[in-house]
Amino acid sequence: MQMVQATFEDLGVPLADVTFVVVDLETTGSSPAGSQITEVGAVKVRGGEVLGEFQTLVRPASPIPPFISVLTGITNTMVADAPPIRTVLPQFLQFAAGSVLVAHNAGFDVSFLKAAAAETGHPWPGFAVIDTVRLARQLVHKDEAPNHKLASLARLFGAATTPDHRALHDARATVDVLHGLIERVGNLGVHTLEELQSYSSRVSTAQRRKRFLAEAMPSAPGVYVFRDARGEPLYVGTASDLRRRTLTYFTASETRRRMAEMVGLAESITPIVCATRLEAQVRELRLIAEHKPRYNRRSRHPEKAMWVKLTAEPFPRLSIVRTVRADDAHYAGPFTSRRTAEAAVTAVHEVVPLRQCTARLAARAAQTSACVLFEMGRCGGPCVGAQSVEDYAEVVRRAGEALTGSCRDVMGSLRARLDALAEQERFEEAGTLRDRMMALVRAAARAQRLRPLTQTAELVAARPRDGGGWEVVCVRHGRLAGTTTTPAGADPMPYVEALRQTAEVVSGPGALPEESELVLGWLEKPGTRLIDLQGTWTCPVDGAGASRAELEPQASSWGDPDHLDPAPGRPWDRPAGAVAGVPG
Structure with a gap:
């Protein structure tokens, strides 16, 4: 775990240091499709000071419509000797280089500029853009101005220039409107360009004022922990860029009510920089399981996961x-609810005559009466001595195979039962059996994939990184014991050996199922290379994974019963895949 103190450069660009180019265009129509620019006006400002102005008429390729000339005062005679857009655009782009574009109804002006760039073969620089209309709609109330048109806002903010549909005059008026709006948001705690870009009246003042918590985050991958005044975790998450992700909690992009409530309680954010995404995901799971933050909804109670157990006793x-x-x-498992576990148990009982009584039976049964299942032929009656340990062992073998080995026998019997119910038009019963089959095969597939990994004393594997080098992980008994990265071009083996020497000591199985599933998902990705394995890592060829792969596509056409598994998005609900680098 690595804690990082952010530098002042990470805190955002103060508005006083931002160079704005406020631009306005006059055009022959309302859309770049079929219309062209007739005038460009722009004012460059920084810290309230005018740094320069840009103004020129532009000769369009087609005549200016009469009603446009009446509106703007720009006639065909005025633009007859003006330069074309292919000459004007490079000059404007040079004037605006490195600045933030500002316009009133910016979508209009920027769309024309982008169209002109595409027409003349100039790459669009990708300016950051501020729209004074959008800001005004959130900051100017109806009792202050009748609307949010430039003329109305210019009067409200006492602009020195009256807008008159000439580009430079309108740009000058927009400068005064921009300064008036910036003054208003400054009183609300908005002091940087990033805050201005993300400003929304839907974000409370208290929420904005806590933005500094995120601004102190490093721009690095890892885990973030929101904490309250007592230091207790409120919420744990992961991010490829901690600063960028946590900043979203203080903007309008965060719409979840519970997250706004969480931010209101937060007093600090702890960053934990991680070497790899896998490490971040695992740390997130462990922290949630340990602290159970009230605003995390998943993975808070791994101890509540259910397993189906075929007991070890004479019967x-x-x-x-x-x-x-x-x-x-x-x-077999884990199951996310008792209901799904019960469905899987019932599926096995449907075709395998296991006893269903709960008493522990000795090798020589002593009961004098059997239950109704014996009378129905659904149980061999070991409780009354009607079935020996040896005879019952064959029944146990079938059940055990379904959970840990080949599912062919049990699934074949269940399919035959399902077909019979369908032929008899007992569709409700068939649907119930289908749901039970899916619960069984999903859980058995999970167990069969996880068991070899959790029983492996040590596994070291590597995957190539984007840009060169390797991600290396050390897994012990299904638990991520350590991870590192190697530089591009370097010999990875010294890093591998250092990782093995410093990795966590894990004495035996005990990792959270979700953690083992995350690790397994990483190992199964294409390109993963197995470096070392202490133990045996295998999976049955015709195990539950094969049955699941066959049934899952049909389940979607059935209308897969999500009610049987309330958390289908968890890692263990991904379809099983082949283990990379390991023979199956």
């Missing part, structure tokens, strides 16, 4: 548990 049965233990039992 095993299926049980729903919250903990995977290092015993001889078989596990």
Whole structure:
């Protein structure tokens, strides 16, 4: 974990230091499609001081319509000897270079300038743009001005120049309007260009005043933690650029009500710079699981995940548990709710005659009466001695295979059952069985993919980075033990060895399922190379992953029952893929 103190350069550009070029155009029509520029006027200002002006008529390729001449006073005679746009545009771009463009109804003026650049073959510089109309709509109330037209705002702010539909005059008037608007937002705590660009009246003054919390963030990938006055975590998130991401919480782009409430309580943001995106994702999961921040909605309670367990006893049965233990039992999961776990259990019971009673049975059963399932032929009756341990072991083998090995037998039986229900037009029962099949195959696929990773003592792998070098991870028992990056062109092996020596010591399985799933997703990406493996990493060829891959496309056409899995966006709900660099 690396904490970073931001420099003053990271805090935004003060408005007093910004060079604005306020521009206004006169044109032959209302759209660049079929209309052309007839006049360009611009004023360059910084810190309230005028630095220069630019003004020229432009000769259009077609005559100016009479009603436009009446509106602007610009006639065909006036522009007859004026330079064409191919001459004017480069001069304007040079005048405006390195500045922020400002216009009243900026979309109009900028669209004409961009069209002219495309027409004359000049690349558009990608100016930052401030629209005084947009600002005025949020800062000027109806009782102050009848509308937000330039003439009305010029009167309100006492502009020295009266706008009259001539480009330079209108640009000068817009300068005074801009200064009036900047003065108003300054009283609301807006003092930098970034704050002005993102200003919205939907953002409260208190929210804007806390923007400095984000401005202190480094421009680096990692994890951010919002904290309250007592230092307690309120919210944990990840970002490829910590400063850029956290700034959005103080702008109109953040529309979630609970996030606005969270920002109101926040007194600090802790940045944790990470070497790789995987490290950031894992740290986020661990912090959420540890602190359970009230404004995080996912991953707060990993301990509530459910597993289906095939118990280790003389006559095993299926049980729903919250903990995977290092015993001889078989596990499938995790499930995000008890309901999905129960659906998977019921799917197995549908075709495998496991006992469903909850009592622990000794090798020699002592009960004198069996339950109704024995009478229905759905159980072999081990509780009354009707089934030996050896005979029952074959039933257990089928169930165990479905959870940890080949699903072919159980899924084949379930499919046959599903087809029979459909032929009998018992569609409601068929739909229920279908949902149970999906719950079973998803959970079994997760378990079969995660188990080899969590049982591997150490795995070191690398992926190429954009721009050269490698991302290297060390995984121990499914837990991210360490990660690093290597410079482009450098021998990666010294970095790999240093990583192994400094990685976290992990004695055995115990990683959060979501963490192991994130690690596995990273390992499965194309281009990943396995450097070293201490243990065996395999997955059954005809396991649950194959059945899931077959059923998932059909599930979407069925109208997949999302109610069975309330968190389909979690990492463990991604379709299973082949493990990169490892034979399946």
